[in-house]
Amino acid sequence: MSTAETTAHHGRDEEMTVHVLWVTGGLGCDGESVAMTGATNPSIEDILLGSIPGLPTVAFHNHMLAVESGEDFIQHFLDAENGLAFPYILVVEGAVGNEEINGDGYWSGFGVNPFDGQPITVNEWIDRLAPKASAILAVGTCATYGGIPAMRGNPTGAMGVPDYLGWKRRTRGGLPIVCLPGCPSQPDNITQILLQLVWYVAGRGPAPELDEQLRPVEMFGRTTREGCNRAGFTEQGKFATTHGDDQRCLVQLGCKGPVVKCNVPLRGWMGGVGGCPNVGGICIGCTMPGFPDRYVPFHDPDVWGATAANFQRFTYGPVFRFFRKLNLEKKFDREPDWRRTGKELRTGYTPDW
Incomplete structure (x- = not known):
């Protein structure tokens, strides 16, 4: 674990910034990004504007909500890969295609390599960013377990992030992959788990308890x-x-x-x-x-x-x-008998006098 990550986990850096790198190029519909805008408890605005006491600064990089576009937007992900944006939470939305069976093309891309102008596949981004991530969040059923793109007979070999990285995969800080399923995920579930992971990465909160399918027990403990x-x-x-x-x-x-x-x-x-x-x-x-x-x-x-x-x-x-x-x-479905007018007290009360 690096010095920066150790600092993050013990919460000694009061000025730290936690980056959220949201990869949306997978096989999906961007449903989670859209749903998240409807969250109220907490809202995405609460997280980004620092309205929650004790929360470190959060730098949020999601293409749907970003001001930047093109190369300027992708640069945040390249910076994280090169150690210039740390600590960070890697969020994956959409299923991961099997690029070993893509023929002459590719199933999904997210930006291009600056040195050759070729698309960077979602798989490659996961390979680049997962080893250095302080937390990995798969959001939506497509990203968690494959979802609709992974239906029987699909040509892409789609799978969830745990299937791609391995179900026993741990981040550098020892945290398992966190799965937040839903088609799309419930809005407040998204912002709540994001908030918990930011606090965890900053060393100011515990890791979420997960079940065998890597879902937060707090949210998925009941049928x-x-x-x-x-x-x-x-x-x-x-x-x-x-x-x-x-x-x-x-x-x-x-x-x-x-x-x-x-x-x-x-x-x-x-x-x-x-x-x-x-x-x-x-x-x-x-x-x-x-x-x-x-x-x-x-x-x-x-x-x-x-x-x-x-x-x-x-x-x-x-x-x-x-x-x-x-x-x-x-x-x-009726009042007690003593709640009626009459000359006697019928509550069963016996006065001392």
Whole structure:
């Protein structure tokens, strides 16, 4: 570990600048860059303008939000490669194509080499920048696990960053690759993990806890159903059979919520509002490593999910529903008896006098 990196991890440099090098040239749609502009907690403005106490200066290099263009923009990445922009977080958006099967061309490029004018592939940028990065963040399901570009039968051999670099890959500071899936990723998830990584690199915060798929446990520790406002309908055996039904669980319409790790039902989409199940949409599994192959056709319910739903619907679900309603009406959905006019005190209180 270099002196600069040691300083970064112990937080002794109060004037440090953490660079965020955002490679957007992969096989993707720039959905994460667009989604991030809608983040509110924190917002990207909060991070870049220094509105958060204790946060070091952040230099953000994303082509969609950059003032520079062309060679001036790419120079930031060349400077980082040459040790002139340190410490830095390498962010990759979009799937990584297999350039060993590209024929006579290339699958994805991001800028050109100044010495020969030839495109620099995303793979080459990862090879150049990953060894010196203080943290590596794969953002979006394409970058994390391959996503839609990596569907069966694709010609590019697309893969996620962990598949390209290796799942056990560690940065110079010992941090694993951090995966933030989603198609696109939830906006506040993006800025929150970016904030955590900046604090970590600056030596002012802990590394995020990750699960086996390298996702932050704080965000992906629950299934969609466990955070869904319709989850209570499940145990009562109430399942929707038509779209637009907001009083039943959507699993029989193809919702994959019981087996998908996602915090969108809890966090909403923008400003705490929206998110697939929250607005009547089914969960299609877009945050999962097997997306989309393991979840298509999206509107066909899983056989075992449908079986479980029918079991709940025709066995203990109605029993739960009956006794819960009875208990609610007889006990909880009414005021206590002592809240009535009368000549006697009926609260059970016995005065000392």
